[in-house]
Amino acid sequence: MTALPRPLVWLLWANPRRRARKLLQFARVEADGGRDLVRAAELTGDPHLRRCFFAHARDEARHAEMFRIRGIELWKTIEGPESPSPATDRIAPGEHGLDDLRVEDEDDRTLLAFIHLSESAAARDFSAYRKVLGHDPRTRAVFDRILRDEEFHMRYSLAQLDRVSAGRRRRHLWMARARRLWKSYLRLATGIANVMAAIILTAQYFILLPPFALLAKRAARREHPGWSAR
Numbered sequence: 001m002t003a004l005p006r007p008l009v010w011l012l013w014a015n016p017r018r019r020a021r022k023l024l025q026f027a028r029v030e031a032d033g034g035r036d037l038v039r040a041a042e043l044t045g046d047p048h049l050r051r052c053f054f055a056h057a058r059d060e061a062r063h064a065e066m067f068r069i070r071g072i073e074l075w076k077t078i079e080g081p082e083s084p085s086p087a088t089d090r091i092a093p094g095e096h097g098l099d100d101l102r103v104e105d106e107d108d109r110t111l112l113a114f115i116h117l118s119e120s121a122a123a124r125d126f127s128a129y130r131k132v133l134g135h136d137p138r139t140r141a142v143f144d145r146i147l148r149d150e151e152f153h154m155r156y157s158l159a160q161l162d163r164v165s166a167g168r169r170r171r172h173l174w175m176a177r178a179r180r181l182w183k184s185y186l187r188l189a190t191g192i193a194n195v196m197a198a199i200i201l202t203a204q205y206f207i208l209l210p211p212f213a214l215l216a217k218r219a220a221r222r223e224h225p226g227w228s229a230r
């Protein structure tokens, strides 16, 4: 199950406009993940992993296209503005790609541990989303198809981690979990800091500015109109 309660998941996917926006957002993230995997394939010295990463990258590119096509289809059925506004909410995450990981800084084991956790989270979230999409069978079919791939990615990355980590799989997974947690905390802290900054600036505008405006008005009233010789 996703971390979000089912009624909230339902609410997030009930509105067709929000649904279209989320699908287009997912398309961008899947495409980013695919590019990272191509880079990972170029960097690894393990020929078997290289083939796996290239195949995985192709899957992610296909997912991006499927989400994009369905998102645009859905968007065309909505009356209102011509083009979709950028989706910024992260309340219902899709696949996280490699979570802003710098592929160049990772070795095969840390990368595989990250991929496994990311794919597991995506499979869990997509499974929760498809359950609330009974009213939109076409979008649900997209999730059905992609979910099968994400489950495969989850399994192959764990099998490969087993192969290359020489019995230290648990350690790598725990380290990857801790890093994902830290990144989530940083994202949350940045979000909270942005909200706080907006509140403080708004409060400053309404509390500090009026006295100065009043003083300026009073000073203006004391001034004689026109030019005066001193």
Ligand SMILES: [Fe+2]
Binding pocket: 030, 059, 060, 063, 095, 146, 150
């Ligand atoms: Fe994907």
Ligand SMILES: [Fe+2]
Binding pocket: 060, 095, 119, 122, 149, 150, 153
């Ligand atoms: Fe995936």
